[in-house]
Amino acid sequence: xxxxxxxxxxxxxxxxxxxxxxxxxxxxxxxxxxxxxxxxxxxxxxxxxxxxxxxxxxxxxxxxxxxxxxxxxxxxxxxxxxxxxxxxxxxxxxxxxxxxxxxxxxxxxxxxxxxxxxxxxxxxxxxxxxxxxxxxxxxxxxxxxxxxxxxxxxxxxxxxxxxxxxxxxxxxxxxxxxxxxxxxxxxxxxxxxxxxxxxxxxxxxxxxxxxxxxxxxxxxxxxxxxxxxxxxxxxxxxxxxxxxxxxxxxxxxxxxxxxxxxxxxxxxxxxxxxxxxxxxxxxxxxxxxxxxxxxxxxxxxxxxxxx
Amino acid sequence: xxxxxxxxxxxxxxxxxxxxxxxxxxxxxxxxxxxxxxxxxxxxxxxxxxxxxxxxxxxxxxxxxxxxxxxxxxxxxxxxxxxxxxxxxxxxxxxxxxxxxxxxxxxxxxxxxxxxxxxxxxxxxxxxxxxxxxx
Numbered sequence: 001x002x003x004x005x006x007x008x009x010x011x012x013x014x015x016x017x018x019x020x021x022x023x024x025x026x027x028x029x030x031x032x033x034x035x036x037x038x039x040x041x042x043x044x045x046x047x048x049x050x051x052x053x054x055x056x057x058x059x060x061x062x063x064x065x066x067x068x069x070x071x072x073x074x075x076x077x078x079x080x081x082x083x084x085x086x087x088x089x090x091x092x093x094x095x096x097x098x099x100x101x102x103x104x105x106x107x108x109x110x111x112x113x114x115x116x117x118x119x120x121x122x123x124x125x126x127x128x129x130x131x132x133x134x135x136x137x138x139x140x141x142x143x144x145x146x147x148x149x150x151x152x153x154x155x156x157x158x159x160x161x162x163x164x165x166x167x168x169x170x171x172x173x174x175x176x177x178x179x180x181x182x183x184x185x186x187x188x189x190x191x192x193x194x195x196x197x198x199x200x201x202x203x204x205x206x207x208x209x210x211x212x213x214x215x216x217x218x219x220x221x222x223x224x225x226x227x228x229x230x231x232x233x234x235x236x237x238x239x240x241x242x243x244x245x246x247x248x249x250x251x252x253x254x255x256x257x258x259x260x261x262x263x264x265x266x267x268x269x270x271x272x273x274x275x276x277x278x279x280x281x282x283x284x285x286x287x288x289x290x291x292x293x294x295x296x297x298x299x300x301x302x303x304x305x306x307x
Numbered sequence: 308x309x310x311x312x313x314x315x316x317x318x319x320x321x322x323x324x325x326x327x328x329x330x331x332x333x334x335x336x337x338x339x340x341x342x343x344x345x346x347x348x349x350x351x352x353x354x355x356x357x358x359x360x361x362x363x364x365x366x367x368x369x370x371x372x373x374x375x376x377x378x379x380x381x382x383x384x385x386x387x388x389x390x391x392x393x394x395x396x397x398x399x400x401x402x403x404x405x406x407x408x409x410x411x412x413x414x415x416x417x418x419x420x421x422x423x424x425x426x427x428x429x430x431x432x433x434x435x436x437x438x439x440x441x442x
């Protein structure tokens with residue numbers, strides 16, 4: 001069954017791709033899948049994350065980008081993240097709504113729920129990206145949930161981070177604040193057809209140059225009219241792999257460390273391991289700070305090499 | 308449920324009435340399901356492509372246009388063509404009583420008319436899956 005799924009995936013069976021995306025997004029793993037993901041893909045896609053606050057026009061701009069990418073004849077996968085309710089676990093995934101209903105074989109769109117409080121992207125993003133690379137997509141677009149000012153998790157996985165802002169989004173001081181502007185490789189002033197767009201472009205440029213004679217491009221675009229979108233796509237392609245650090249592999253590795261540590265700790269806990277139980281009890285009763293408890297657990301894991 | 312159920316709720320054809328489908332989407336979200344809503348005026352081809360790429364277990368079609376006897380069979384055929392027989396299909400909206408048995412025979416698992424309590428839809432989706440449609 002698992003073997004068959006991988007074989008079908010390698011033959012570019014779309015249903016197998018869709019199923020594997022579901023399994024990887026759930027954090028599932030099996031030997032045939034891990035073996036494939038461990039291989040280096042024949043070709044690395046250009047991975048672009050589109051982030052920005054809710055309502056700034058991420059889905060609409062991605063929809064426009066898809067038109068341009070299609071004209072270029074490139075294959076593209078979109079991972080569209082929307083928030084999941086922390087209460088019910090449910091979600092309404094509505095990003096496809098604004099991406100148009102164009103269907104062609106070179107386009108794959110998947111909606112994913114991002115668990116609240118864990119960043120603006122779905123879990124297991126590095127493995128998902130690797131899976132899409134193995135399928136052979138030339139471009140992968142990640143749309144984050146409406147990200148706040150401090151959300152920088154997306155930088156862990158994407159080669160290029162596009163930050164969307166809009167005119168009249170606050171005074172100049174907004175751009176002085178630390179956070180999301182610092183991780184952007186490209187800033188796009190969307191809704192560029194609205195009055196005030198040019199002023200916002202100037203403000204963001206001023207802020208970036210003030211910070212570090214920045215190579216970050218500030219572009220003006222409009223998802224409504226399509227203006228500026230071909231220029232954005234050209235710019236995204238022009239960023240050479242040299243200036244784009246490969247964050248994917250390192251992040252994948254660190255992800256695995258975290259997963260493995262969590263798995264082993266949970267296993268020891270379920271086996272009523274004395275040391276683990278004592279640390280947990282001390283933490284629960286407030287005798288041990290969280291950071292100290294984490295350190296103690298990591299040390300305990302080290303003394304249980306094969307938990 | 309160990310994993311949230313994934314369901315595509317879709318409007319197919321020339322039909323702009325989306326109040327009902329949004330109410331259902333909200334109820335299913337509150338019941339812990341992942342609802343993919345791709346918007347209005349979709350072609351049957353776009354609906355089926357969405358179901359395929361999203362790896363959905365269920366498809367809910369809403370029709371208030373009177374075109375259900377044309378569009379629903381088309382969607383069911385395209386699902387079969389795409390080897391998606393395992394996806395359950397439910398229909399909601401304005402469906403005359405006389406058409407319900409015909410839709411059921413084509414492979415629609417359930418038809419929900421106006422005024423259906425939301426709990427009934429949630430309960431239906433939580434039941435162990437019935438036989439999928441197919442030829």
